Amino acid sequence: MPLPQPPSTRPSATLPEGAPLPAPGAAPRVVAALTGVGVRRHTTGRPILDGVDWTVRAGEHWALLGANGAGKTTVLRLVGALMFPTVGTVEVLGHRLGAVDVRELRAVIGLVSSAQQVPQDATGHTVVLTGASGTVQPLWRTYDDATRERAHTLLAELDCAELADQPFRVCSGGQRARILIARALMADPSLLLLDEPFNALDLPSREDLIDALHRLAVDRPELATVTVTHHLEELSPTVGHALLLREGRVQARGPVAEVLTGPRMTACFGRPVEVSRHAGRWAARSGRHPVG
Incomplete structure (x- = not known):
């Protein structure tokens, strides 16, 4: 069945033959899969990713960790259908990049980045509304009462209903x-x-x-998330899987209890790292201690 799309100014697109994109809220068992993926920089040919294999399934919550330049953002851009691999295959929501119109695919992938362009003088409610049309500026004629109410509901779900009428520019980080x-x-x-x-x-x-992301994971059991971070302390207790990258290669992947260990983190970051866990929360620090 065709994909219902939110009101948008995106160019119309026709999906290729094959299984349609899933309807909103219906996640396939495998949400994203990278197989033998490599990415090279166009200008120099230098590898950014090399031989990456990784699978994300519905309801899984992944942490993506590695030093600066390890390839974390590139992996996220591939899974977000924002770029294509040089070699290998990337499948997202049941469709292979290169065989699907990525504009429609991006419409059913949620992306959050501090670098996103949104109207700074718009209220919190208006910024949320722009997610329905996938635009930077609001398209007022496309938002019906149900859409406006949904924006209020989502603000409440993220525990920030009081920000509905507050300008985005004066909100805290x-x-x-x-x-x-x-x-x-x-x-x-x-x-x-x-x-x-x-x-x-x-x-x-x-x-x-962290509390908001924890509630989101509990309340939406089919939602899969991938979080790029530099600090284990930022991981919600619901994050159950981790992918470690080092110089564009997978250092480790799998359940957090197997991946977020001192030896694996030490190998990933190239310096001694001690890892601890308490009440579902993680902490990491350098194993190097000052003398004296």
Whole structure:
């Protein structure tokens, strides 16, 4: 059956023959799969990713970790249908990149990044509304009463209903992150990608966002998430899987208890790392201790 699309100014597109994109909220068992994926920089031919194999299934919550330049953002862009691999295959929501109109595919993938362009003077409610049309500026004539009410509901779900009438530009970093997550959820995606959502947040804002993501995972059991982060302390207790990247190669992948260990983190980051876990939360610090 054809994919119902939110009102949008995107160019119309026709899906190729084969299985249609899933309806909003209906996630296939395999949400994303990378097989033998390599990406090379166009200008120099230098490899950014090399031989990456990775599968994300419905309801799984992944942390994507690695040093700067390890390839985390490139992996996220591939899964978000924002770029194509040089070699290998990428399948997202049952469709292979290169054999599907990525404009329609992107419409059912939620993406949150602090670099996203949204109207700074718009209210929180208006910013969330733009997620229904996939536009930077609001398209007022396309939003019916149900769409407007859904935006309010999502703000409440992210525990920021009080921000509905507050200009985005005066919101704190943590408030902005939660508004952007609500915006991404307007399309009822099966896959939510979070690109360093905790960037520059203070401790209370970080904890508020972790709590919001925890509730989101509990309340939406079919939703799959991938979070790029530099700090284990930012992981919600619902994050059950981790992918470690080092210089474009997979260092480790799988359940967090097997991946987020001192030896594996040490191998990934190239320096001694001690890892601990308490009440479902993680912490990491350098194993190097000052002398004296």
